[in-house]
Amino acid sequence: MRRTAAVFGFAMIFLAITSAIAGGPSADQILGSLKKGFVGVNDYRAGVSLTVKGPKVSINDMRMTLYFKKPNKVHIDTEQGVAIIPSGSFFGNPANDLAAGARPVYVRSERKLGRDCYLLKLTRQNPGPSMPEMMVWIDKQHTVIVAMESSTAAAMKTSWRYKMIDGKYYLPVEITAELRPPEAPNADQPVKATIKFSNYRVNKGISDKIFEDNRPKKDDGPHFRRRYHK
Numbered sequence: 001m002r003r004t005a006a007v008f009g010f011a012m013i014f015l016a017i018t019s020a021i022a023g024g025p026s027a028d029q030i031l032g033s034l035k036k037g038f039v040g041v042n043d044y045r046a047g048v049s050l051t052v053k054g055p056k057v058s059i060n061d062m063r064m065t066l067y068f069k070k071p072n073k074v075h076i077d078t079e080q081g082v083a084i085i086p087s088g089s090f091f092g093n094p095a096n097d098l099a100a101g102a103r104p105v106y107v108r109s110e111r112k113l114g115r116d117c118y119l120l121k122l123t124r125q126n127p128g129p130s131m132p133e134m135m136v137w138i139d140k141q142h143t144v145i146v147a148m149e150s151s152t153a154a155a156m157k158t159s160w161r162y163k164m165i166d167g168k169y170y171l172p173v174e175i176t177a178e179l180r181p182p183e184a185p186n187a188d189q190p191v192k193a194t195i196k197f198s199n200y201r202v203n204k205g206i207s208d209k210i211f212e213d214n215r216p217k218k219d220d221g222p223h224f225r226r227r228y229h230k
Contacts (some may be wrong), residue, residue, distance in 0.1 A: 027104035030118050033143045037093040041169055043069040043206045047199045048076070054179075054191030066197070068092045073211045090158075090175055090195060094145060098122065098134065112137040112146050113159055132156075142170045155180040165200045173197050 025033075048066045052059040067075040074092040102122035110119055117137040124133055132150040139146050142162070150156045161174040179191040 025118075027106040027120055030106070030120060030138055030143075031095070031099055031102075031104040031122075034095040034138055034145070035093075035099055037095050037144075038070075038169070038171070040203075041068075041070070041171070042203050043067075044169075044171070044200055044202045045204070045206065046171075046197045046201070049196045049198070050193065052191060052193045055189045057191060066091055067206055067210050069206050069208070069211065072096045073208075075211045090177075098136070098145075098148075101125070102134075107135075109140075110137075113161075115146050116140045117146050144170060144172075166202055169200075169202050171197070171200060171202075 044067075046066045046068075048064040050059060050062040050064065062078075064076050064078045067073075067077070068091065070093075072092050076091065099122070102124055105121045105123060107119040107121055110117060112119075115137075117139055120136045120138065122134045122136060135149045137146040137148070138144070144162060145160050147160065148156070148158045157178045159176050160172055162170050163173045165171050173196065175195040177193045177195070179193065
């Protein structure tokens, strides 16, 4: 009887290991790796340019400065006037906001934008415009976001392009977004935004004072918000 039990126990362990190998990492493991993000990056400063085209909006190459500091401090500044930026998880370590309150479900592995990716579905108990359910493609090699799609009325699609900075930091250099405002007369004509990053200065040290009073001064709906120069 003991021998039979031992053989059965070994068989169960073998099947569990085989299943784990075949299925790869779990959804929680993938999301956990994504949340760690920016390994070795304690802070950075970068130039940001924004171009937006849509039925009722046109922004050409608006220039800003982005500051990021771990764990997830973000500040966006402009030399003068108002910085209008797309709302959403685009800056700093986007996985922290993206994963908040979400339950990840592994869908499959597939190619996306030329990269081998894990596809996760992030479901929420109470999804809404600010926290929608999302489909997220995660680069297997670098564990970064390659693309995202929401399924809410305020639909959004994004794609991300990266570059190795200083020979060791894999950071975004371009994000494109397609936004469809809900209940709008021109809902069939999406707003298209392109965010470009340049002149990264990584781990040079950033004062915490930069991030004080870093709240949006005015909300412009689900897709855009304003930040003012101090």
